[in-house]
Structures are given as structure tokens and as C-alpha cells.
Amino acid sequence: MNKKVRLIGLTGTNGSGKGKAAAYFKKKGFAYFSLSDMIREKLQKEGKEVTRDNLIQRGNQLREKDGPDILARRVIEKVKDKAVIDSIRNPFEVEFLRNHGKFILLAIDAPVELRYERAKRRGREESASTLEEFIKKEKEEMTGSEKGQQLHSCMTMADLVIINDGTLEDFHLKLEETL
Template sequence: MIIGLTGANASGKGEAASYLKSKGFEYYSLSDILREEAKARRIELSRENLIRLGNEVRGKNGPSVLADLVTKKIKNQNNYVIDSIRNPFEIKALRKLNDFTLLGIDATVEMRFKRAVARNRPGDPETLEEFVEKEKKENIASSTNQQLENCLKMADMIIINDSTIEDFHRKIDEKIAEIQKA
């Protein structure tokens, strides 16, 4: 089983990935590939810089390049979780894998903003208005840019992460059970 995770900023993708890792899933993150590249170039690891770098890498090497790099590492006998899917071409590349399911994680903008503030990452907006404005800029439809809204629309299943962590984990378990039955 291969689970891909997509969704808006601070929706709970990282928590979903951590939970699935605790269940024995092998973990890959498309953003980790960008972080490695940023470190190699001595670029600060801010959200803004990673978005810019991702757009640049996709522009030079094709919009599915990050997913293509991960698919080379996948062996079908294990369970995998692939985090940070942000471009429709990445989804198209991952759909070529047997047993791939895309889970979309979502929550209200207010809840996501609250989580973003709590995690205190460099470059995260300080006001709800800035948060919303930044998201609009991040969703400009171009084949090489990240397009979180379009990725969420392509999800096979959606989980609304609007309650406790325990409730979120229960919802993930329910979706995994649905996938196993299919």
C-alpha cells in the first residue's frame, strides 16, 4: 500500500505521516529532497525559499521530478507514506505505482493558521490575513509551481482534521481500512 499525502499548509500532513510511520509505513517526503538541495546550495530553509526552489527544480527538470525521484526508491512489498505532494504532475507520476492512494488532508483556514503560529517555523505569516494572502500566491496554476488546491481536488479520499489528534488518527485508520478492503 502506498499512501500519498496532500493538503494545505498546516492541515496535518506531517502528523498523518508521523502516525503512519508509527504504524510501520516507510516514509518519504518530496520536501526533504528540496531541503537536501537547499542545504547543498546553502539556502536558508524557510517555507518561501523551499517553494521557490521547488518551482525552480520543477522548471528545470520537469514538473514531476520530485515524485520521479521517490518512485525509484519504492519496492512494492512494503507500505509507504509519501508526504508533501504539491503538484498535479507529481500525483500523475505517483499514480503509475501499484496500490497508490492519495489522501487529502484539510482543515479550516483559521485552524490551520493557529497551527502554523504554534509550530513557529521561520517565514510563517504572523496574521491570518498574511496567511490567506500567502496561500493565494502559492496556488498560482503553472505546471512547475505548487498547486495545493488542485492536488486536494485530485485526492482519492479527504480527511477533515478539525478535532483532536486522537480523532484524526481514528479517521486515518478508517481510511486505511477502506483502502485495504478495495
């Protein structure tokens, strides 16, 4: 892989706008890869329901079995040019990607009530049914074992934190500044 490849990693809270950020970078010519999509595909192949809990559990199992950076190792094999890599949730994934090309990690966040409303509108089964449940699930994702999800650690490792609490246009302007 060419050492000049530009990689943008996305981490952040559920419903914060990581998918919108990824779509923006795709329009700018970045290839798109999602670590959680890799887990989704695995669950589907195994005939298991794709829920947020199953995604977390299966991701943790993969990290336990094959190492905490396994998802990053698998995705980097697919990267040929500049790319945006979504759903980074373990510090070992961040460290692995930092060693491959020019890499920046963006942490995307927004107020919890706004994120909950976005998650509900998205209609994914893995989203919580109440704000309280949403907050509880989020706390579980924030800190975990070395081989589990450690979203808080990833967010503190970010090169830049972007608060997505305005319009989509405002968000795009913030993202543009990273290029």
C-alpha cells in the same frame, strides 16, 4: 518495484495535519518520504535559508528544469515497501505516483484559523507572521504554472478529503478508515 506496494500520498493545506498523518502511518509500518524535505536538503546544500518562499521557489525551479514530476520520480527510487509520501503539490506528481503500485491520495484540510495557529506553534520560519499573510501565501500555493505548485488541483485529485478539526484521536480514527 513490486506492483503491490501500497503508497499513501499526502497533500493539503499548510498546518492541516499532514505531518501528524505521516507520523500515524509511520507507526503503522509505512516508510516516510517528504517531497519538501528533498527541497529543504537541496537548499541547505546550497547554503540558502530554508524559508517557505525559498522552498516554493526552489521546488518550482526543479520542476521547470527537470519536469513537473521530478520530485515524485526521485522519491519513488527510494521506496522499497509500503510508504507514505508527504508534501505532494503538483498534479504531475500525483499522476506519476498513481502509476506506481497501489496508490491513494489523501487531502488533509482544516479551518484556516486553526491551521494558522498550528503553523505558528510549529515555529517554522516559512510560516507567516499574521493570519492575513498566511492566507495570502496560501493563495499563491493553490494555483500556479504547470511546473509550479498547484495545491488546489492536487486536493481535487484526492481519493479522500479528511478534515482535521477535532482531537488527535479523532484524526487518527479518520486515518485508520483509509487502511
